[in-house]
Amino acid sequence: MNQASSESVSQNSAVFLLAMLALGTVAPTVFWGLPAIVGQIAQQWGFGAAQLGIAVLGEVFGMAAGTLLMASVLARQPVRITLTATILLSALANFVTPFAHTLTLFIVVRAVAGIGSGAMSGIAMTCLSYTKSAERNIGWLVLLQVLWSMALLGYVLPVVGGMAHATGTYVCIGVLSLAFLPAVALFGKQEAFVDADASESAHVDLRGVILLLGSLFALYFGVGVLWTFLEQIGMRSGLSEARVATTLVMANLVSLAACVVMPRLGRGNGLRRWAVVNIGACVVSAAALTMPQTPDRFALAAIVFIVAWTGAATLIFATMPRVDTVGRYATLSPGVLSLGFGIGSAAGGELIEMLDARAAVGLACVFCCASLLLYMSLKRANNTAEEALSRMSQS
Structure with missing residues (x-):
């Protein structure tokens, strides 16, 4: 920028x-x-x-x-x-x-x-x-x-x-x-996100941008399935509406703590490590929700998924400046997020009606795995990118 x-x-x-x-x-x-x-x-x-x-x-x-x-x-x-x-x-x-x-x-x-x-x-x-x-x-x-x-x-x-x-x-x-x-x-009268003479080839890792946005889309596809239908998934597993609602409230409260803690853990070299941990936790918790549920198992899996999803999203967003130091593609993140969520919700609803809730959760787990693989495919930021980021943070 x-x-x-x-x-x-x-x-x-x-x-x-x-x-x-x-x-x-x-x-x-x-x-x-x-x-x-x-x-x-x-x-x-x-x-x-x-x-x-x-x-x-x-x-x-x-x-x-x-x-x-x-x-x-x-x-x-x-x-x-x-x-x-x-x-x-x-x-x-x-x-x-x-x-x-x-x-x-x-x-x-x-x-x-x-x-x-x-x-x-x-x-x-x-x-x-x-x-x-x-x-x-x-x-x-x-x-x-x-x-x-x-x-x-x-x-x-x-x-x-x-x-x-x-x-x-x-x-x-x-x-x-x-x-x-x-x-x-x-903003200044002529201030733009990208200079007219900006050289994208020198500052933008286009492959990294594509992998990062793909990871975000896949994660929110899974979120679209699980978050939209989590109540139905719990109730179809034999849990009461009150128990499911209590679980969701607890998960939201814990996720607030994750929003504060994850940025601290994700500073510097910790960014990649903790992003992988959080996306991996989404995979594990989604897999746990495909199993026969007890009240305690559902509560634990749901809370872990929601907290891990919140932490993963925070760290994926924070990774964008490392692959796009110009500031051109970060603007795509909200659209990719909403697109993944919307398509995931539609696909999840169709699967629940055609098959069952377990099939929908299984699809969410597959997309969370895809998100993890895409993020892990990112190259570590090279020295040039790190130096550019350092200069920008001081502007």
Whole structure:
């Protein structure tokens, strides 16, 4: 990423970090609140399960398209312009959504909203990936996202939905988008993610970028299967709804601790080691969930998976600056994440209906294995990359 201009706030200042943390947390609000929002949509518009699945995939593909635009067409454009445009695009699409009464129009509008939120998420992720103590800052981002998801599902969306249904939810999301317009002033007028004369061949390990994004996609494919249907997996194993809910609450609380601890463990040479440990723990816990379940076995496997997934995601994000010191491809991470999650959720639901929950968990385990293999295929950062990172962290 470019050096901050004299007109912009220092990109390691508290104001800048807080703004990017907030943007990265709030921009994908629909993604974090999806279980509740889907219910509101079904109640207000009467869409069936298959229609809702298509609509969700439309938004997820929009998010992926938004991050792709930021990594390609918009990477050399001033961040002020792109951030302003994507904020307004996201807000407008959310304000228009209550008037989209047909399925086709609804999908189109939500895809447009996804483009806006995906681009905003990409901007925040890129900025946080290229600050001092990137591992720590990304750890804080993941922690805040977990907290925001818990607040959305536990309080915000039920209250807003009870007052104004899905219409109120989308209007609130639009207003939240507009609240980030002042953040535009944190960037210089001509500041872009990639210099016009930047030499990608000297700074970007394209093979490493592809492997890293593939690892992230495979991990979140598995997460999409397990997180979306974990309650059903537990209940189909004979556990009570109350026991499953208690397990999920405990897992979320422990995962918050992982968000704080993993960035500390992942500093320097520990990054690769602890990323492998966490992805490996996802594989082991997913495999354990394919076995006949007892309450204790399910609780242990579910908690380990959720904590390991949170830690793995934090460290995979933090690895991106080591393969892309220019700062061009970190913006793809949120889109790849949401794409993997969306496709994993759809595939998991189909397998549960066609076969059983064990088959769906088995598929998740396979993709977690693929994530581990892809990450382990990454070459260790060479001295040139390390030196470049050191220079960037001091900018």
